[in-house]
Amino acid sequence: MAVVSSVIVPYASYLRVYEPLAAFPEPERGHWARYAESGRTPSAQDELRRALADLVPTPPVAVPVHESADAFVAEVDGVVCVCPWRTRLRGWRALEELPGQYPAPVLDALLPPVVRRQAAADYERWRERNPDARPWILTSVWHVPVSWFTVFSDEEREYVRAESGAPPVLRYRTPMVQARRRLARALRTLRDHIDEGPLIEGLVEVGRWLEEFHPRSLVELDYGGLVHALSEDRLAADRSAADVAEGIAALRAGDGAGAAEAYERFTERWRAVRDRRLAN
DSSP states (O other): OHHIIIIITTSEEEEEEEEEGGGSOTTHHHHHHHHHHHTOOOOHHHHHHHHHHTTSSSSOOSSOSSOOOOEEEEEETTEEEEEEOOHHHHHHHHHHHGGGTSOHHHHHHHSOHHHHHHHHHHHHHHHHHOTTOOOSEEEEESSOOHHHHTTOOGGGEEEEOOBTTBOOEEEEEEEHHHHHHHHHHHHHHHHHHSOSSHHHHHHHHHHHHHTTSOTTOEEEEEOGGGGGSSOHHHHHHOOHHHHHHHHHHHHHTTOHHHHHHHHHHHHHHHHHHHHGGGOO
8 A cells, every 4th residue: 555655646737727816715815815825835745744644543544534625825916816725625536536446456455345336425525516516627647638728829838947955847828818819729730630539539538627717717737746746857958848749730831740750759758657657
């Protein structure tokens, strides 16, 4: 269990939406306003440590009993925006995806079937009372999906090298209006030049998710724990958003060879990361 929880879980990337306080109804708006004023700055690692601590008891706690009251906070053009963790909701959604990711013996060792069944039943009852609920954070393990990169430009890339014991940071941030525009344009291009499949389905899924939020929101892609799976040289040289944008532009221009070359650079980079999942 220690190996599964401490090695598999942390290597994740995140797509987050920060919404302005005006997007939240009362009394939730008041809660987030007070939260932002308090100056609390919990990190993604803080949330991860709490989640891993829940796996220690016997039986483990698959999903938190209570929803998190924490959030990430950002200021956008003088407007306070928050990204609620919604750890409980994300935990339920993650549980639904686990059976297709790991062999049954590994999954049963981490979370016994009886624990997963109880969590699924709890989620079903909760969804009946909250049919419109959606997370502010999407998570991807061991890679960053192509669809996430379509909403950013290379100019929005922010890279900070590791220093003074702090890990490196690689992220992108863009206004929601820009994110939706880029994704819609990418989707039109792909539909004009390739058959329907996982790539297009991924863009449609992200597009529908983004439409759920306030138009003045901020969208962020954070490499999260993946910075520990890449050397600093590889991080510094990573231009995945540029590769995706170049490939889509090549398709739009009818340059199939150029599109294939850009896509190959992207897939080779992330194949090397995903291969580490099976390494000792």
